[in-house]
Amino acid sequence: MTAEHLQQDFSKAREFLNEAMKFHASGDLEPAEQYYVEVLKQSYRIPDILPLLAGVVGARGKYEAAIAYWSDLLRIRPDHPVALLEKGALHLKVGQAAEAVSCFEAATLGSPDNMLALNNLAVALTQANRQHDALEKFRALVQHQPSNVLAQHQLRRLTSRIVPFWHIPMLNDAPRNDAFEAAIAKAIADRGPDAQILDIGTGSGLLSMMAARAGAKHVVTCEVVPIIAETARKVVEQNGLSDRVVVVNKSSSELVVGTDMDCRADILVSEILSSDLLAEDVVETFEDAHKRLINADAIIIPRGATAVGCLVESEILSKYAFVDEVSGFDVSAFSSLAPNKLPIHGTMTEWKRLSHDIDLQTIDLTVPIHAGEYRVIDIPVTSNGMAAGIVQWLKIDLAEGIEFTNHPDDYSDGGWLQVLHPFPAPISVVQGTTFKVVVGHDRNSLIVMAAPLLADSVSNSFS
Ligand SMILES: C[S@@+](CC[C@H](N)C(=O)[O-])C[C@H]1O[C@@H](n2cnc3c(N)ncnc32)[C@H](O)[C@@H]1O
CATH class of the missing domain: 1.25.40.10 (Tetratricopeptide repeat domain)
Structure with missing residues (x-):
């Protein structure tokens, strides 16, 4: 061109x-x-x-x-x-x-x-x-x-x-902290300062720092959330314990003995219990730790935990769990979409007990393998009423003679909440009868269901 x-x-x-x-x-x-x-x-x-x-x-x-x-x-x-x-x-x-x-x-x-x-x-x-x-x-x-x-x-x-909101109230929960510290100190007194400690779920690093304060020289702790791990490192350093507490930003499932820790742990500490016992992958995490990360005779803190509960009647809780007629319309069909568990807070604590406390499900964290399970239990009814569901809390077995509970009678504003497991609809219960409930777990979550509503074969014991 x-x-x-x-x-x-x-x-x-x-x-x-x-x-x-x-x-x-x-x-x-x-x-x-x-x-x-x-x-x-x-x-x-x-x-x-x-x-x-x-x-x-x-x-x-x-x-x-x-x-x-x-x-x-x-x-x-x-x-x-x-x-x-x-x-x-x-x-x-x-x-x-x-x-x-x-x-x-x-x-x-x-x-x-x-x-x-x-x-x-x-x-x-x-x-x-x-x-x-x-x-x-x-x-x-x-x-x-x-x-x-x-x-x-x-x-x-x-x-x-x-970062879930409960970290701060959990850290301010002195009874919880004291119970863990007592169990940790006891374990270190038992195994000596050279014991290898593994703390799964660092959070702020509190439990690891307690271990170091009790004399432990070798503490490895893992935290899966990067910003939490980074903050924990800072906290550990500010407390002058970086030479004894190593924070690894990994899930416990990614930890490798020989790389992240010198040897299998003699003491396992882990506070990963959710308010309803199992929601934070407790079962899988502990099973994996037993298999790969701790010695067969390791001291385990906590040794186990139990979901405890009682039947309750409550106008306020019912408003969270059921709906019937609203503004002249029948919207009761929407009750079928109600959550299967409700954390209890604020005015939701106003409820009337319809039974004594019942152990619903215990999880033994010292055993290496767990299978999902469920069974029907009988709850003796102590008062007449319309049962909205079961209010549940935790009882944690930290060590011989050391227990922690968030029992609703004397616990509020900590890291754990009580939880309502609502029934699909309010159920009339009569004092002196028993009420059948299906309880158990599927490894990842707690099962709590009203047996009378499940099938004819398990019904009628409450009326
Ligand atoms: C309930 S907090 C407890 C924190 C601290 N141990 C305490 O008691 O104050 C649990 C922490 O563990 C972490 N976590 C849960 N499962 C974990 C796992 N398998 N590996 C590493 N971190 C985990 C969570 O991200 C959370 O920060």
Whole structure:
């Protein structure tokens, strides 16, 4: 092609570009797009035209097309910061969080001080369900911009999602702490300061620090949540115990003897009991520890735990578990969607006991294997009433003579809550009769069900 031809081609392209920019400036985006496309066809100033075209197409809501134009530009200029940011934003708009993450990661790599890119990366990571990575980025952002209110807000939101609220009341639960410390001190007195201690579920590091205070020289503790593990390391260091307590940011299932700890543990400490006994993978975690991480004669704290409960009547609890007529409508069908367990808090503590305390299910943590099980138990009814369900709490066997319970009569505001296991509907019960309940566990959760509602063969003992 001669210089003359080139001159001619570009003049046409310039003409198209003028038209495009005129329409673009007046907000008439459809013709603006068409003219920009014509300019591109002339291969004129491609890297300058693609951003304009992508912007117009994106503004017209054609996100996929806009992404394609930004991709064209990135093929020519892989580090183009605007292309990376705009393409990432469009991916987020169309729900492609992983692709958005890639764009924003590239943008932050190219310019680490670009706080917009860092913020967008944190947002995209959150949307991609990479909470821990998102948290790290929001923390970096807040470090750079301490007065960035939105980043501070996101950081706190994300932290709250990752770290359950009960950590703080649990740490302030002095009776719980004292019971664990007594059991830990007893075990170390028994096995000596050279015993290898394993604490599964570091949290703040409290139980490990108690072990060190009792004289233990070798404590390894694992914590699966990165930000909790990092904070625990800080806490252990602030308490001057880093030489004796090693925090490993891993799930116990990932721990390797010989790598993370020198040898199998002589003492296992682990407080991973949920309010309803089993929800925090207690069974699998302890089974795995028995198999791989502790000696056959290891002291185990706690040795076991029991879910205890009683039949209750309560207007307030019934309002959480059942619904009948509302504003003149029969919405009782919605009761079938009620939760199978309800943590009790606030005014929910107002209930009347219809039976004595009954051990519902015990889990022996010193045995290496557990099978799911359930059975029917008879609960003697001590008062007439409409039973809404069973209120349940924990009794924890920490060591010989050392027990902890969150019995509702004298425990509130700790880490554990009492739990209502509601029946599908209120059931009338009569003093002097017995009420049959199915209790057990499926290894991951506690089973508590009213037997009379299950089948005719187990019914009628209550009326
Ligand atoms: C209830 S808190 C107890 C914290 C601390 N041990 C205490 O008693 O104050 C349990 C902690 O264990 C962690 N965790 C639960 N199961 C775990 C496992 N299998 N491996 C590592 N960490 C675990 C949780 O993330 C949580 O931080």
